[in-house]
Amino acid sequence: xxxxxxxxxxxxxxxxxxxxxxxxxxxxxxxxxxxxxxxxxxxxxxxxxxxxxxxxxxxxxxxxxxxxxxxxxxxxxxxxxxxxxxxxxxxxxxxxxxxxxxxxxxxxxxxxxxxxxxxxxxxxxxxxxxxxxxxxxxxxxxxxxxxxxxxxxxxxxxxxxxxxxxxxxxxxxxxxxxxxxxxxxxxxxxxxxxxxxxxxxxxxxxxxxxxxxxxxxxxxxxxxxxxxxxxxxxxxxxxxxxxxxxxxxxxxxxxxxxxxxxxxxxxxxxx
Amino acid sequence: xxxxxxxxxxxxxxxxxxxxxxxxxxxxxxxxxxxxxxxxxxxxxxxxxxxxxxxxxxxxxxxxxxxxxxxxxxxxxxxxxxxxxxxxxxxxxxxxxxxxxxxxxxxxxxxxxxxxxxxxxxxxxxxxxxxxxxxxxxxxxxxxxxxxxxxxxxxxxxxxxxxxxxxxxxxxxxxxxxxxxxxxxxxxxxxxxxxxxxxxxxxxxxxxxxxxxxxxxxxxxxxxxxxxxxxxxxxxxxxxxxxxxxxxxxxxxxxxxxxxxxxx
Numbered sequence: 210x211x212x213x214x215x216x217x218x219x220x221x222x223x224x225x226x227x228x229x230x231x232x233x234x235x236x237x238x239x240x241x242x243x244x245x246x247x248x249x250x251x252x253x254x255x256x257x258x259x260x261x262x263x264x265x266x267x268x269x270x271x272x273x274x275x276x277x278x279x280x281x282x283x284x285x286x287x288x289x290x291x292x293x294x295x296x297x298x299x300x301x302x303x304x305x306x307x308x309x310x311x312x313x314x315x316x317x318x319x320x321x322x323x324x325x326x327x328x329x330x331x332x333x334x335x336x337x338x339x340x341x342x343x344x345x346x347x348x349x350x351x352x353x354x355x356x357x358x359x360x361x362x363x364x365x366x367x368x369x370x371x372x373x374x375x376x377x378x379x380x381x382x383x384x385x386x387x388x389x390x391x392x393x394x395x396x397x398x399x400x401x402x403x404x405x406x407x408x409x410x411x412x413x414x415x416x417x418x419x420x421x422x423x424x425x426x427x428x429x430x431x432x433x434x435x436x437x438x439x440x441x442x443x444x445x446x447x448x449x450x451x452x453x454x455x456x457x458x459x460x461x462x463x464x465x466x467x468x469x470x471x472x473x474x475x476x477x478x479x480x
Numbered sequence: 481x482x483x484x485x486x487x488x489x490x491x492x493x494x495x496x497x498x499x500x501x502x503x504x505x506x507x508x509x510x511x512x513x514x515x516x517x518x519x520x521x522x523x524x525x526x527x528x529x530x531x532x533x534x535x536x537x538x539x540x541x542x543x544x545x546x547x548x549x550x551x552x553x554x555x556x557x558x559x560x561x562x563x564x565x566x567x568x569x570x571x572x573x574x575x576x577x578x579x580x581x582x583x584x585x586x587x588x589x590x591x592x593x594x595x596x597x598x599x600x601x602x603x604x605x606x607x608x609x610x611x612x613x614x615x616x617x618x619x620x621x622x623x624x625x626x627x628x629x630x631x632x633x634x635x636x637x638x639x640x641x642x643x644x645x646x647x648x649x650x651x652x653x654x655x656x657x658x659x660x661x662x663x664x665x666x667x668x669x670x671x672x673x674x675x676x677x678x679x680x681x682x683x684x685x686x687x688x689x690x691x692x693x694x695x696x697x698x699x700x701x702x703x704x705x706x707x708x709x710x711x712x713x714x715x716x717x718x719x720x721x722x723x724x725x726x727x728x729x730x731x732x733x734x735x736x737x738x739x740x741x742x743x744x
Binding site for chain 2: 375376378379380381382383384385386389393394397398400473474475476
């Protein structure tokens with residue numbers, strides 16, 4: 210009941226804004242091209258969610274048909290890029306960060322390079338990405354993995370370096386050898402940091418995917434809203450933006466759920 | 481192998497840029513197997529330094545320490561340590577914490593499970609086996625830490641102010657538990673405390689240490705039969721005597737701090 214009330218409470222402001230927006234659009238205060246009515250946006254969103262063609266058993270299964278809408282196709286394409294790019298970026302950053310965090314020599318060797326490269330926004334790599342990887346998915350993967358790489362790297366390093374010495378002492382007292390120390394003590398102790406890095410990393414990956422789709426590919430949500438601009442379909446642009454927002458939210462919720470599960474032992478997360 | 485601890489001519493100097501601090505000076509003690517020995521003194525008297533040297537975390541600058549006949553060169557499971565800060569691994573459940581040392585030893589799954597079960601029983605932790613340390617009270621956490629060390633089957637138990645952070649009732653409760661375990665398992669215990677009452681309540685023998693440089697001021701045997709009653713006249717007489725010794729050192733400590741503050 211209380212939850213229901215909270216939800217209701219949170220809806221007040223958005224609903225009022227929507228009503229004002231709709232009223233302005235209907236009254237003709239703003240041009241349809243500049244700002245279409247929310248109802249038009251919603252309609253467009255629903256239309257692009259549904260399959261474009263009627264169901265034809267000869268063309269494929271019902272399920273494939275049900276998911277053949279443009280929006281779902283684009284959302285899938287974008288999500289796929291985010292996940293592949295993130296997997297590459299985080300997959301490289303995690304071992305690199307563990308090594309740099311655990312070994313001062315390696316840290317001293319690589320830290321200057323990291324500090325110089327880190328402030329370059331992934332978007333600045335676009336020209337190089339196209340030169341190196343041409344068009345299609347590869348430059349996207351490259352840019353997204355870059356976006357995910359540094360947050361995961363920095364947080365992993367910090368996590369390993371901040372492991373409380375008392376755990377190391379206790380483990381040495383139990384007779385723990387270096388490899389076990391790493392996998393059973395240092396790694397879990399650093400998980401809160403690592404997961405924070407992953408959460409930031411997937412957020413960056415999601416920003417980069419939209420930008421990268423505006424340059425080198427011909428599907429995905431980023432591509433779709435840029436394409437809609439060419440035809441001045443502002444309802445489609447906004448519908449695409451809303452989808453991007455929903456996907457971003459879904460990613461964050463998924464990350465958060467994973468966090469809460471993996472860190473169920475962690476003091477900071479007591480509910 | 482006897483679980484004897486022999487400390488011979490141990491010195492420990494901490495070098496700082498300003499000056500060298502002599503934390504331990506010419507310490508000689510022999511602790512016989514099965515003895516319960518308390519190291520007592522004000523903070524800064526080197527009692528924890530001595531314990532850490534026996535544990536192997538911080539080796540002496542000179543002198544030797546042997547435990548069970550083997551020279552101490554580093555930390556090891558044959559000298560299990562219970563820390564004041566519990567030092568439980570927060571990502572492991574109670575049972576996993578206790579099992580960890582056994583897994584490191586390479587014991588089989590069934591053997592580990594049986595041992596963990598019996599220790600959970602010994603320390604009344606059965607209902608908490610799948611809890612994480614964050615969900616436990618301080619007293620419960622220290623029970624787990626004790627169980628973790630008992631699991632190692634180490635003949636020697638080192639304890640660094642283990643009950644310092646607990647309230648008086650929980651503390652008494654754990655002290656009784658510790659005495660029971662000490663009797664049942666026949667451990668040699670070296671226990672650091674700054675509580676005079678705690679040392680008399682627990683120990684066979686109390687080693688009072690001086691403030692910088694850390695030396696042995698008094699090696700006091702406690703003959704009061706157990707269970708000891710803190711209201712007992714003999715208990716109080718010893719408490720008064722040790723209190724006087726510790727206060728002398730505490731005053732030197734305080735004077736030193738004032739001097740340092742004046743320099744600043």
